[in-house]
Amino acid sequence: MYFVALRMLSADKAKYLGLVFAIAFSTFLLENQTSIFAGIMKRTANRILDVTDAEVWVMDPATQYFDETKALKDTDLLRVRAVPGVAWAVRLLKDLPVARTASGRFNQAIVIGLDDATLTGAPRRMLLGSWDRLREPNSIIIDEAGFRLLFPSTPLRTGDTLELNDRRATIVGISDAAAPFTNFPIMHARYSEAREFRGRERSQLSFVLARPQPGISPNDLANRISSTTGLRARSSLDFAWDCIRYYMANTGIPVNFGITIAIAIIVGLVVSGQTFYLFTVENLRQFAALKAIGVTNPTLARMVLLQAAVAGFSGFAIGTGMAALFFETFSRQLATRGIILLWQNAAGVAALMALVVLAAAALSLRKVLQLEPAAVFRS
Amino acid sequence: MNPPAVHCHQIHRHFGNGDTRVHVLRGIDFTAASGQITFLAGPSGCGKTTLISVIAGLLQPSSGSVSLFGRDLASMPPDDAVRLRRKDIGFVFQQYHLIPALSVAENVAVPLLAASMKRRDALEQASAILDKLGLGDRLHQPPARLSGGQQQRVALARALVHQPRLVICDEPTAALDHETGHRVMELLAASAVHPDRAVLVVSHDNRIFHFADAIAHMDDGIITHIDHPNATTTA
Ligand SMILES: Nc1ncnc2c1ncn2[C@@H]1O[C@H](COP(=O)(O)OP(=O)(O)O)[C@@H](O)[C@H]1O
Ligand SMILES: [Mg+2]
Numbered sequence: 273m274y275f276v277a278l279r280m281l282s283a284d285k286a287k288y289l290g291l292v293f294a295i296a297f298s299t300f301l302l303e304n305q306t307s308i309f310a311g312i313m314k315r316t317a318n319r320i321l322d323v324t325d326a327e328v329w330v331m332d333p334a335t336q337y338f339d340e341t342k343a344l345k346d347t348d349l350l351r352v353r354a355v356p357g358v359a360w361a362v363r364l365l366k367d368l369p370v371a372r373t374a375s376g377r378f379n380q381a382i383v384i385g386l387d388d389a390t391l392t393g394a395p396r397r398m399l400l401g402s403w404d405r406l407r408e409p410n411s412i413i414i415d416e417a418g419f420r421l422l423f424p425s426t427p428l429r430t431g432d433t434l435e436l437n438d439r440r441a442t443i444v445g446i447s448d449a450a451a452p453f454t455n456f457p458i459m460h461a462r463y464s465e466a467r468e469f470r471g472r473e474r475s476q477l478s479f480v481l482a483r484p485q486p487g488i489s490p491n492d493l494a495n496r497i498s499s500t501t502g503l504r505a506r507s508s509l510d511f512a513w514d515c516i517r518y519y520m521a522n523t524g525i526p527v528n529f530g531i532t533i534a535i536a537i538i539v540g541l542v543v544s545g546q547t548f549y550l551f552t553v554e555n556l557r558q559f560a561a562l563k564a565i566g567v568t569n570p571t572l573a574r575m576v577l578l579q580a581a582v583a584g585f586s587g588f589a590i591g592t593g594m595a596a597l598f599f600e601t602f603s604r605q606l607a608t609r610g611i612i613l614l615w616q617n618a619a620g621v622a623a624l625m626a627l628v629v630l631a632a633a634a635l636s637l638r639k640v641l642q643l644e645p646a647a648v649f650r651s
Numbered sequence: 652m653n654p655p656a657v658h659c660h661q662i663h664r665h666f667g668n669g670d671t672r673v674h675v676l677r678g679i680d681f682t683a684a685s686g687q688i689t690f691l692a693g694p695s696g697c698g699k700t701t702l703i704s705v706i707a708g709l710l711q712p713s714s715g716s717v718s719l720f721g722r723d724l725a726s727m728p729p730d731d732a733v734r735l736r737r738k739d740i741g742f743v744f745q746q747y748h749l750i751p752a753l754s755v756a757e758n759v760a761v762p763l764l765a766a767s768m769k770r771r772d773a774l775e776q777a778s779a780i781l782d783k784l785g786l787g788d789r790l791h792q793p794p795a796r797l798s799g800g801q802q803q804r805v806a807l808a809r810a811l812v813h814q815p816r817l818v819i820c821d822e823p824t825a826a827l828d829h830e831t832g833h834r835v836m837e838l839l840a841a842s843a844v845h846p847d848r849a850v851l852v853v854s855h856d857n858r859i860f861h862f863a864d865a866i867a868h869m870d871d872g873i874i875t876h877i878d879h880p881n882a883t884t885t886a
Binding site: 273280283561562564645646 | 700703704707709710730733734736737738740742744745748750751752753757761762764765766770809821
């Protein structure tokens with residue numbers, strides 16, 4: 273009887289397409305919005321996630337997230353190094369000087385100052401040049417998006433110079449640093465030089481990056497550092513989540529996306545649910561005839577569920593295809609780089625759409641199961 | 652001696668409660684024998700459809716008993732009643748009730764498919780009976796492309812394809828013009844009648860009464876008298 277169910281489903285092309293597209297569009301909208309949301313939120317943690325060689329971040333207890341830091345004292349570095357279990361610990365400076373080009377373009381930039389000796393935290397994915405050229409005097413590495421922002425219509429290249437608070441620096445490499453939350457260029461320099469870009473203010477130590485000795489987990493080490501030094505110490509992953517949570521709690525972004533997502537859910541539920549329900553109601557006479565002919569309720573239930581499953585699956589597949597195409601296109605663009613369709617989002621949306629379709633099927637099914645087969649004689 | 656295909660004893664059926672209560676069947680005793688066409692005749696609203704719904708097990712009587720082929724419907728487990736309907740009863744409805752999304756042959760195959768027969772075998776048997784009913788060239792068309800008379804012949808094929816022991820037709824010619832209805836009745840008489848099968852036809856069209864072996868006349872919920880038209884003409 274299953275092919276009968278499928279034929280009934282696809283018989284009214286307009287209604288079938290309407291049903292499939294209602295599901296497809298809510299799938300697309302949900303996957304799109306949840307993925308963009310996740311991508312934007314991840315950007316707030318990208319500076320931390322980009323540093324793969326350290327596992328623990330140490331900061332002033334007042335520092336809650338990466339973008340706003342209270343300076344540590346230079347002696348704090350030594351205190352961290354003295355904590356048992358620390359394999360090594362190095363300094364990291366974060367600063368926001370204004371970068372100016374010779375042609376007069378300017379933009380605020382994120383400058384990361386790396387430990388002079390080890391260059392810990394240097395970008396590992398280079399598009400041009402090499403990170404160890406940072407050892408050259410007055411050198412910086414800039415990310416591609418930053419380069420394109422400051423040098424529009426110039427092909428990617430090294431050798432150009434920038435002024436950072438009136439100090440000249442030469443670009444020795446173009447990195448593929450993950451996108452920041454803002455559109456600021458990301459520059460890497462040696463700590464000693466980055467300090468100079470600050471201008472008037474005194475030198476500041478933003479973070480100490482540490483790595484545990486073998487056999488000690490980053491979380492354990494972070495706890496030890498906090499309890500011994502009184503500083504805030506977090507494993508990289510915890511600190512990344514701290515940043516994400518900070519932006520979730522303190523910006524309107526979650527509310528904004530939440531509203532869109534809620535509307536997508538409601539519209540998806542109402543439109544696809546109602547279309548499917550109407551479809552069943554319109555076919556009620558046919559179901560009554562099948563019932564009179566002796567098709568059992570369990571078989572009818574399976575027919576309705578099959579119809580719902582096929583419509584739901586087709587819609588989900590089309591919607592996910594559209595979302596994949598969307599992100600395939602936009603993740604290649606500089607402004608939206610790194611924002612991808614996460615399988616977690618697709619799986620979540622799949623579960624949600626399955627619920628929507630099941631609810632619609634359940635409503636329709638009630639109608640079919642309660643149907644008086646004798647109704648078939650009434651015209 | 653075989654029990655009659657259909658036997659009804661003192662069937663009552665009412666609908667509604669209190670002021671809106673209507674007593675539609677008021678004590679029906681009725682028998683239909685295998686090998687015969689039995690008509691159920693009477694004015695519109697007298698309870699014919701209600702009675703065949705009760706006979707087919709689609710509607711519970713308020714009181715009284717129905718037995719089909721000697722088995723009491725009321726004492727049968729619900730699953731058995733559905734199985735009996737699937738296996739032993741064929742239906743022809745006034746409005747055909749074909750499934751528009753299926754081809755003619757697929758529509759006819761539905762009772763076989765409902766009984767879990769393989770699709771290919773079911774379609775083969777459906778095609779064979781459609782051939783017999785003169786629709787062999789319409790197998791793959793959708794029912795909507797057929798005339799009313801042809802659609803009713805498809806419905807007739809669907810009612811017969813699983814060789815049921817009882818065929819129930821509710822006003823099978825009411826939606827057709829006289830000539831077409833007459834042809835459908837001729838086909839019904841020629842193909843449905845079988846020594847092991849009872850055919851029950853509801854109609855108030857006296858122009859087709861001559862197809863009947865017996866006519867039960869109903870009025871206001873009771874059977875008033877029974878005619879045997881062919882017996883009288885041959886006597
Ligand atoms: N489900 C029902 N609820 C209420 N009244 C009904 C129902 N079914 C039939 N009736 C009533 O029973 C009477 C007989 O109906 P029916 O059996 O369809 O008559 P016929 O088929 O002889 O025209 C009508 O008055 C009809 O309104
Ligand atoms: Mg009637």
